[in-house]
Amino acid sequence: MYKITKYVLYDIVRNRFVMGYTLLLLAISMSFFGFESDPNKGLLSLLNIILMVVPLVSIIFSTIHFYNSYEFIELMSAQPLSRKAIFLSEYIGVAASLSLAFLIGVGIPTLAFGGGASSFILIISGLLLTLSFVSLAFLASVITRDKAKGIGLALVIWFYFSLVYDGLVLGILFSFNDYPLEKAMLVLTALNPTDLARIMVLMKMDISALMGFTGAVFQDFFSTHYGLLIAMLVLMTWVVFPAALATRIFQKKDL
């Protein structure tokens, strides 16, 4: 069914941008583990960079790639292939190449220098973060036909989840700090894939004290295997749901 995937992958793997991204991640990881004698500190600094760079690159590259492949997708839809097969082939091609870049750039150095359960969680959450932003990018791309609007929308999504959302949450915390917000905070975290990824790693590293008064709740919830599993499942929903929605829209879309 996904015969095109192989060729989409061939194409992207040779793309200079993806090569550059891999090298950038590799350079960041190596330098953090080189500077810090304590691998846990290195991991923490790495996490902060990853949470900004990975979503940004994933969403922007996927959106641009989708618009650049538009004529190719058109040609494929004139072949005896279902829309779903075409769309998912493109998705898998992009998602696989960006995941590969992440695994080489962050996964290998982290496993080599960091080690331990928290580096493992870092890799898993980074991968899921990549996938969820690829899904969001594909959703942004099928919503509008115009390339500039699509990229704009992708940037807005990134801004929202990486910068604006935390501000909003902080605002809520300050305005309602007379009320018990612990449960609400858990829900709010689940609504942002970046926060989910961050918390999964932080809790594993046992530094919840840094996180103020809701930290204790998070600690209770996320540091158990059960909580971690839930967090991972919610993050997976962030991968599957936008991708499924985008597929539905694409199936009915005029090309």
Added chain:
Amino acid sequence: MIRAEAISKSFGKLNVLRNVSVRLDAGRVVAVIGPNGSGKTTFIKTLLGMVVPDSGTVLFDNQLIEKQHTYRSQIGYMPQIGHYPANLKIRQLFEMMVDVRKNAATQLDEDLVEAFHLKGLFEKPLGTLSGGTKQKVSAALAFLFNPSVLILDEPTAGLDPLSSEILKEKIQKEHQNGKLILITSHVMSDLDELATDVLYLQDGSVQFYKTITELKLETGENKLGRVVAQLMSQPRKSHQNIKTLEFSSLQI
């Protein structure tokens, strides 16, 4: 072979196709012509299932095409502009198409691959090709699987005179093999050589759909270009009132 029944399509406020009903039979070469923005490409895309009409149906061999994709194994499509993945080699593109389309019954038709000497360029990445060479690749791919219907969107645009002749000869040959061929083009002399019928679209509706012989008899002209020019200068069937209204409101 293909029947469109009362298809209408609008993008926002713009009515791109209005109630188009056409029957396209095997063995015909139908030239789809009309001014820019008259709905030619949308019409073609509707037949391919790329655009879903708001109302009306398209039948391929008496089967509704809605939500189907297998019928497209009988169609070869050459798009107006071919953009391919830049880092893929021509050979890989052909391999992929063969992967996607070939079954035991199809015999590959490599006439155009040979005539355009594409084998010599097989290891070149598609991103480095000129517009004309991409056009040749598109043409070779459209004919490769010996489909019973060929849909060619501006096939000769961007081709050098020699390649253009090669392509036209190939189209004539496939016509002789009894295939249905749809061509859109603005080059009337090309269509004069190739087409048996003319489907003239304007503002999304069919102005006329007649054989070339009929048209030439009717107008007394013997060149398609002049025939079309004469028919275009005549008052149009519909939308005339709307146009005059627009003009008068502009003057105010």
